Amino acid sequence: MTLSKKITAKIRDSFAKQAMMATFGAQVGEIAAGQVTLSAPITDACSQQHGFAHAAFTFGLGDSAAGYSALSIMPLEAEVLTSEMKIHLLAPAQGTHLQAIGRVIKPGRRLVIVQAEVFAIDKDSRTQVALMTGTMVPILPK
Amino acid sequence: MTLSKKITAKIRDSFAKQAMMATFGAQVGEIAAGQVTLSAPITDACSQQHGFAHAAFTFGLGDSAAGYSALSIMPLEAEVLTSEMKIHLLAPAQGTHLQAIGRVIKPGRRLVIVQAEVFAIDKDSRTQVALMTGTMVPILPK
Amino acid sequence: MTLSKKITAKIRDSFAKQAMMATFGAQVGEIAAGQVTLSAPITDACSQQHGFAHAAFTFGLGDSAAGYSALSIMPLEAEVLTSEMKIHLLAPAQGTHLQAIGRVIKPGRRLVIVQAEVFAIDKDSRTQVALMTGTMVPILPK
């Protein structure tokens, strides 16, 4: 489904205001209704003790992708907050980039259930490194 | 319980090698058997769109505190990996610092169940901003 | 905090209508504002292949205790639904009874974050067998 230009612009504006995403070097990829992709280079600054992407980095990229997937199906004036999120770390996050695909599992007026899959991209490979499920809360102006 | 100097040194060494923790400006606080405290200033570089600490930052500090609490009760040659972690975000992470207290809930040879509580510290207040529970996996040399 | 008789009666009425609780042989224990205790005998009908209480039984008792702890702090006309729940199974549920203590972690108009601890009671012992955290949604008449 195609999104209105206003919703797409709102997601890009919100993303640009998240300093943490700039620190991660993250970028917005494809934005569709209920699905948003983010990616970021795996750099030294965001690694753990073995040189792989740190779980905080993997979590942050997946959580943001999931949050924007929820935002993509909400009214233009809404914002969104993560209430809870579970992450399974499936493999070492080794490669040149991380890619996170957030998806709405179940929309709702009061809660939006979301999922994110995070992949480590290397020259010739793409490995799923995390599976996340969580709850997003729409915030509407009073 | 007092920890051996070797275990304490091992935790400090491992922490020093996590570049993500340096990017967060994080520091190790108290280290006891089964409980480790970390703290970090809330800076612009790790904030979300409203200027509060980003969920990735809160998650990362809590996950590391929990992981080191598990490491504190393992044999000296062991390392530890997060297998899964759930975070409930309870309040906006607003203030000067984050403090994360990781604790072992149930030790085990193959799995260690852990908890972390994360607090936002301001001049006159200390507010719990996250509750986390998760599974750590000991890695032993073969 | 003491609860009004109306809230206490409402919790007992709701519990009595849950046939699954009768199948478990469960009973309501102490009801306080934000904390509710349930218990049930460990019988053959609700066991797994080794004769311990089945995870579905442990989960159900903990989930209900947590749900009623949320209901205890809501307006009289409200009902409550579980949106999500995570359970860590910490030890085999062996003994004569299960006891579940549900507690509100963070109240809210739209979401209530809850915790439950489940214990296996035997003649001379009380062992924690599960730790649960979850999200309850208040349902108000329109």
Place this chain on the structure above:
Amino acid sequence: MTLSKKITAKIRDSFAKQAMMATFGAQVGEIAAGQVTLSAPITDACSQQHGFAHAAFTFGLGDSAAGYSALSIMPLEAEVLTSEMKIHLLAPAQGTHLQAIGRVIKPGRRLVIVQAEVFAIDKDSRTQVALMTGTMVPILPK
């Protein structure tokens, strides 16, 4: 992938010993390597206060399907325990039957990451009522 008759028989034997599954009236459906389906009628005995399937019933069927999916890829002498499981309840479990499909997400010698989807089946409809992800632990004889 086809499973050996021995593995299939082992899963049916283990299922037959779970009294809780008999109380639910549950039956084993398709057994494949890494995927097992269970189903059960929605009866009064396993309902909540509105007559829908109780969350304990939904959880129990999904957890067992997920556990048997893990068992299906383990050595013949192994058993399996749930360490942790998260359930998102997506819709009221209304209809004639529940169907749970358990699937291995990531196999492992020490941990198996699993998923389960639970559906409510009615005359003309099939609605997903739960999404679960969890951690199974293989138990091998010493």
